[in-house]
Amino acid sequence: MTQTHDGTAGTPAPEEAGRYDAHAMQERWLPVWDSLAPFRSGAAGDERPKKYVLDMFPYPSGDLHMGHAEAYALGDVVARYWVQRGYDVLHPIGWDAFGLPAENAAIKRGLDPRGWTYDNIAQQRASMRRYACSFDWDRVLVTCDPQYYRWNQWLFLRMHEKGLAYRRPSLVNWCPNDQTVLANEQVVQGLCERCDTPVTKKKLTQWYLRITDYADRLLDDMSQLEGSWPDKVLSMQRNWIGRSTGADVRFRIEGRDEPVTVYTTRPDTLYGATFFVVAADSDLAAELAADAPEQVRQEFGAYVEQVRAASDIDRLATDRPKTGVFLHRYAVNPATGEPMPVWAADYVLADYGHGAIMAVPAHDQRDLDFARAHDLPVRVVVDVRGEDGEPLPDPAESGVATAGDGVLVNSGPLTGLRKAEAIAAMTERLAEEGTGAATTNYRLRDWLISRQRYWGAPIPIVHCDACGEVRVPDEQLPVELPPAEGLDLKPKGSSPLGGAEDWVNVDCPSCGGAARRDTDTMDTFVDSSWYFLRFCSPDRDDVPFDQAEVERWMPVGQYVGGVTHAILHLLYSRFFTKVLFDLGMVSFTEPFSRLLNQGMVLMGGSAMSKSRGNLVRLSEQLDEHGVDAIRLTMAFAGPPEDDIDWADVSPAGSAKFLARAWRLARDVTSQPGSDPATGSAPLRAVTHRTLHDAQQLVESFRFNVAVARTMELVNATRKAIDDPGVGPADPAVREAVEAVAILLGLYAPYTAEDMWAQLGHEPCVARAGWPAVDPALLVEDTVTCVVQVQGKVRDRLEVPPGIGEDELRELALASERVQAALAGRSLRTVVVRAPKLVNIVPA
C-alpha cells in the first residue's frame, strides 16, 4: 500500500489531473480494502453490537448478471449503513452450488460438474470483489463441499429419527425433460419451474419431509412477521398453506363394509348433497368400480386411462367440461337416508382431503357444473339473498351456484338457522352420532425431496434386505458423492448414482450384511434451508453450527432477495428453523426477522433474455460507467421492490452526479478537524437535516429518496462553495462534503473512499462512523405559513415555528392579499394549524 491516499502528507491528490476517473479509483482502492478487510465480523473482543444482514446466496451459473447487481447493491446499502452506524455486521456470502445447470453443462461437455461449478464460483467471487460487496470473505461456504453437505445429511438423519423424513409411494410430479421428480412448489402452472416442460404424473416411492406437521405453526407464526415482511410474501405463503376448516363426514356405501369419509367445508349443506364423487385416479374409485357391471368397468378403465394421460396443464384449464363415469354404486346420505349415486370424476383430487366428496350442486359451482352435465338432481338448502334482498335465482335454472351466506331451508332440524349456526349444529350432530367430526385441511403437501440426479447431496440411508431402511451412522458422514468420472450422468429416470457399483454396494451399518445405498440426491432447497445458520460458524467440523455463535447472530436481522423465493426457499427455511427449535438446537422459531424483496431488472418492459435480444451485460455496464454508477443507479431507480427498467434509468446520469460530488472534495481547502460551528449556518442545517433524514430513509428501504436527498446536499454544497460569502475554505463546507462522502459510501464506495482521501483522511470511509446529528441544527428559525382563502393559497408568511394560534390568525387576517381576496366578505370560519397553515373561509 502506498501513501497515495494520504492527502495530508502533501502527496498528490488521488486524481491529480482533477478529473473523475472511475476505473482508476477501482484499481486504487481494491488492494487497500483487501488489506484492511473492513467488513470482517465477529472478531474476538469486538464489542460493537451485532447485526446479521444476509443476501440470498447465488447459484453459480456463469458470471454475475444485472439481477445480482441490483440485489447485492441494495443488500450492501443496508450492510454498509449498519457498519457505519457502529455495528459489527455479519454480511456473508456463499454459493448454492448443487443443482441441474452444473450437471447439464457437465453432460454437454463430458466433464465433471465440480469443475464447472468451482470455475463459476471463482468468476463470481472476483466480480463481487470488484463490485465492492461488503462481504466478510472469511466466512464463505459452498453447498457442494462435502464439509457442508455432510451436515445436510446429519440434519436429514435427525429428521428421520423423528419421523419427519420418510419414504412412501405416491403419484408424483415428474419432469420428462429433467427426468426427475419435482416438489409441488416447483410446478408452476403445470410446468416445470426450471425448464417449462409440462409436468406429468408418475407413481414412485420417494423421500418426503413432513412439512405438513408444521402447517399450523408456519401459518400462525406469520403474525410475528407482520409488518417486517412484505405483505405480498405473507399472503402468498398463507395461500400456499391453504388452511381450511370444515368437517369429515362418514358415508355408508351400499355393498361396502367400511364407510367412506369425505371432507367438506360446508357440513351445513348435507341435506343438499345429491350425489357422491370419488377421484377417478384414486384407489377407492378402482375398488368401487371393480364390483360394477362389466360395461361400467370398461368405461371406467378407459376413463382413468384418459385422466392419467392428461397433463397438469389440461387439468388446470378452468373451462373444461366436467367429465365422469357413473359407477352404479350408491352412498347413503346420513342426514336424509337417501341413496346418492357414486361417480368417478377428475375434478375431485385424489390427494386432497380423502379423495372423495359429497356433491352439493345448489351451493358449489363445480358440483353444479357436473350435475348439469350429467343430469343429476339439484336441491337448494340455503336461501341466499342478493344485495337487493331478493332471493337469488334457482341454481338449477341459472347455472350459478349460490355459495354465500343465508338461512337454511329443507334441512330438517337445521332449517331456519343461518349458515354459521348450521355448520356448528351439524358438526355437533355428526360428532354425537359418530358419523363425523370437525377437522382442518391444508393445501400444503409434504415436501418431496428426492431427486434422480447426480449433482446433489446423497441421502444417507442404506437399504438392507434384513434390516430395511438403515441410517448411515453419524461418524460415517459425509456420504460423499462418487466421482462423476465413469458414470453416465444422462437423465434416464433413475439416479446416475445407481451406476456407481463400488459406491452403492456397502455393508449394512446395522447387521453387516450386503446392502445398497439410497441412490437419490436431495433437492437443493434442502441445502439452502439452513445455510444462514452455517454462516455463523462456517468452519466448525464437529457440528452443523456453533449454538453460541448462532445465538449471537441469529435471527437474520435483514434478509434481502428476490420475490421468486417467496414460497419455496422462505417456507422451507421457516420449516427447518422450527424443526431445529424442536430439536433444541436454536432458541427462535423464525429465521428472518425482516425481509426485503427487490424487484427485477428489465429491459424495454420485459425480462432480459438472450433469445429476446434485450440482454444487458453487467460487465459491459461496469466497463462503461464504473461500478459506483451502476450501484447508485440500482439504488436510485425507484422503490427497491419495484422492477427497474434499464431503458428508463440513466447510469450516465449517475456517473455525472458522482463526478459532481467528487469535485466537491477536490475543492475543499480547509484542514481536517476544522470546527464546523464557525461555518455557514444554512449549509450546516442542510447537512444535519440530510444526515438525520437519511437514517429514517435507509432504515425503511427508501434508498431512492435517500439518494435524492444526498443530491440535494451536493447541490447545496456546490452553491455554498461558489458563493463568495461562504467559499471552499468554510468549515461548514468541509462538514458537508464529509457527510456526502459518508452518505455516498453506502452506494458508491469507490467515489466515497476517494473523496475521503482527498479530504485528508485515512481509509476506510466505510468505517468512519455515522456523524452525530446536532438536534439544534434541525430546528428551523422560521417556517413558511400558507394563508388560504377558501382553500386557495393567497399569501405566505414567514413566522417563528412556535407561533401561537391567535397571533397567527391575526397576522393572516392582516395580510393585504387576504383582504383583497376576501373583498369585504364576512368570515365563516378560520382554520389555524400553526405554524404552517391558515385557511380563511368567508361566509
Added chain:
RNA sequence: GCCCCGGUAGCCCAAUCGGCAGAGGCAAUCGACUCAAACUCGAUCCAGUGUGGGUUCGAAUCCCACCCGGGGCACCA
C-alpha cells in the same frame, strides 16, 4: 372466479398526521464557456394526481363505484 398491490409532468419517481402537488433525476429547449464540440455551469418548459361520486374549511392521501396495469391462488370440496 377469489385475494393483494399500484395508477402523480414526455419518462423514472417524491410529497410524516388530510394542509403550498415537486425533493431528486432522465429527456427536451435556450443561454454561458469553446474555433467547434464534448464536459461543465445556469435557466426554461411540463401534470392538478386513472374516471365518477362522497366526507371535509381543505383530499394525491379517507370512503363508495367503476376503468386500466401488475401479482398471487385457483376444479383444494
